Amino acid sequence: MKILSVLCSALLFSLSLSAQAGPIVIKYSHVVADTTPKGQAALKFKELAEKKLPGKVEVQVFANSQLFGDGKEMEALLLGDVQILAPSLAKFGKYTKKLQIFDLPFLFDDIDAVGRFQNSAKGRELLTSMSDKGLIGFGYIHNGMKHLSANKPLRTPKDASGLKFRIQASDVLEAQFKAVDANPQKIAFAEVYQALQSGVVDGAENPWANIYTKKFHEVQKYITESGHGVLDYMVIANDEWWNGLPADVKQGLSEAMTESIAYGNKVALEEDANFRQKVIDDKKAKLIKLTKKQRQQWREAMKPVWAKFEGDIGKDLIEAASDANKKPAKEKKHDKEKAKQDKANSH
Ligand code: LMR
Numbered sequence: 527m528k529i530l531s532v533l534c535s536a537l538l539f540s541l542s543l544s545a546q547a548g549p550i551v552i553k554y555s556h557v558v559a560d561t562t563p564k565g566q567a568a569l570k571f572k573e574l575a576e577k578k579l580p581g582k583v584e585v586q587v588f589a590n591s592q593l594f595g596d597g598k599e600m601e602a603l604l605l606g607d608v609q610i611l612a613p614s615l616a617k618f619g620k621y622t623k624k625l626q627i628f629d630l631p632f633l634f635d636d637i638d639a640v641g642r643f644q645n646s647a648k649g650r651e652l653l654t655s656m657s658d659k660g661l662i663g664f665g666y667i668h669n670g671m672k673h674l675s676a677n678k679p680l681r682t683p684k685d686a687s688g689l690k691f692r693i694q695a696s697d698v699l700e701a702q703f704k705a706v707d708a709n710p711q712k713i714a715f716a717e718v719y720q721a722l723q724s725g726v727v728d729g730a731e732n733p734w735a736n737i738y739t740k741k742f743h744e745v746q747k748y749i750t751e752s753g754h755g756v757l758d759y760m761v762i763a764n765d766e767w768w769n770g771l772p773a774d775v776k777q778g779l780s781e782a783m784t785e786s787i788a789y790g791n792k793v794a795l796e797e798d799a800n801f802r803q804k805v806i807d808d809k810k811a812k813l814i815k816l817t818k819k820q821r822q823q824w825r826e827a828m829k830p831v832w833a834k835f836e837g838d839i840g841k842d843l844i845e846a847a848s849d850a851n852k853k854p855a856k857e858k859k860h861d862k863e864k865a866k867q868d869k870a871n872s873h
Pocket residue numbers: 557558613614669694714715736757
């Protein structure tokens with residue numbers, strides 16, 4: 527009996543040694559398609575991490591809610607069942623109220639303003655806003671500005687009255703749709719297509735990459751190019767797991783992370799217009815452009831939401847984000863020169 531137990535212990539010991547000798551498996555899970563900016567960033571992370579740390583790490587990317595969908599993924603990260611996630615900034619409400627800033631309607635004029643805020647000192651501080659919950663943020667990845675869609679044309683806020691809209695799990699987005707007398711429904715991303723197709727909801731808000739890759743434009747008659755809010759991501763990991771990694775692995779993964787985030791952002795900025803064009807070319811949904819006056823009406827109807835969340839988010843943070851709408855002089859000069867060049871080229 528004793529010999530048997532000694533043999534068993536030896537076997538277990540050698541098994542654990544061989545487990546340690548293999549590469550560290552890193553699961554990176556997300557809910558969108560591989561071709562979106564986030565999907566591309568995840569694949570780039572795999573490529574770079576495995577190149578920088580040959581034989582030491584194996585990165586497994588799970589797209590399209592294959593491994594975990596909304597709702598379950600954060601718990602899974604904290605339990606160690608997945609190592610890297612990049613949830614939309616709208617999905618952190620349970621962990622910090624500060625990130626609600628990104629959901630405030632009409633706060634950012636465009637994706638460049640979002641980027642300026644994310645790269646500012648205040649924006650970067652938010653990456654550590656969940657450290658008390660055991661979460662570490664590596665950086666932000668853009669998707670793009672969101673646009674409203676429905677089966678009826680949405681031109682003024684009155685058009686949304688009484689309609690059911692799918693929203694992400696965010697109290698700010700809930701308040702945003704209530705502000706226009708609509709009915710918001712929190713639904714996981716993996717279920718949105720069906721909810722739109724079956725009429726569980728009448729409309730939604732999404733960036734072009736998500737509309738095209740999930741075919742939402744095939745089950746919505748109209749898309750209003752509202753750009754009323756942003757859908758971006760924070761790449762996160764479990765603090766304990768990250769800090770327990772060997773120093774050389776941590777260094778290589780940090781570099782792969784920084785480079786893959788930059789790559790995802792490049793894809794987002796370059797591809798947004800292409801995804802929009804693909805939706806238009808498909809001729810399934812009709813594109814509605816808002817006049818300046820109509821856009822102002824949506825802004826006025828939705829902006830009162832800011833005051834409701836100001837206490838949780840912080841006035842200083844909202845001001846810093848608003849300031850990011852101001853273009854630095856260098857960029858303004860570049861824009862002017864480009865406009866001049868475009869004009870000259872068109873003659
Ligand atoms: C959504 O639920 O609409 C988005 O957060 C999905 C995503 O990750 O882009």
